[in-house]
């Protein structure tokens with residue numbers, strides 16, 4: 362399949378956001394917090410919508426895109442927590458505080474994601490769904506990450 366640089370850059374940013382799901386899940390494991398944090402999700406979506414205009418993007422497009430990023434992130438968190446419950450322990454990784462470290466890092470990725478989404482939307486590939494499926498297969502390190510990437514990119518090819 363041909364390489365689509367704008368799609369690849371967008372998937373790199375999507376991957377970076379998904380990479381943070383493990384630190385989030387570890388914090389929630391340690392502090393017995395639920396995966397679902399609805400107030401925070403609302404903040405993420407409001408912030409993304411507000412930033413849409415500066416990127417010449419439709420706020421509804423941006424909200425739908427970030428809702429998919431959130432769903433994919435939760436999917437990974439639920440999967441990790443299930444794995445750790447089965448093992449009766451979480452991995453001995455350095456812990457990062459959710460509110461003070463990980464969420465600010467998630468917030469920083471917003472700009473990168475919006476820039477990449479704007480570039481992608483300017484020149485969407487023909488046969489977008491086919492290109493996307495090939496790119497996802499190429500990129501995913503394992504079946505879990507593949508599933509999360511599929512969820513995160515669910516509406517990418519749904520261009521107006």
Ligand SMILES: C=C(O[C@@H]1C=C(C(=O)O)C=C[C@H]1O)C(=O)O
Nearest residue numbers: 385396397398401402405431434
């Ligand atoms: C990442 C988190 O977990 C969930 C996913 C969110 C996200 O992807 O932005 C936001 C809130 C939570 O429902 C979090 O709590 O910060």
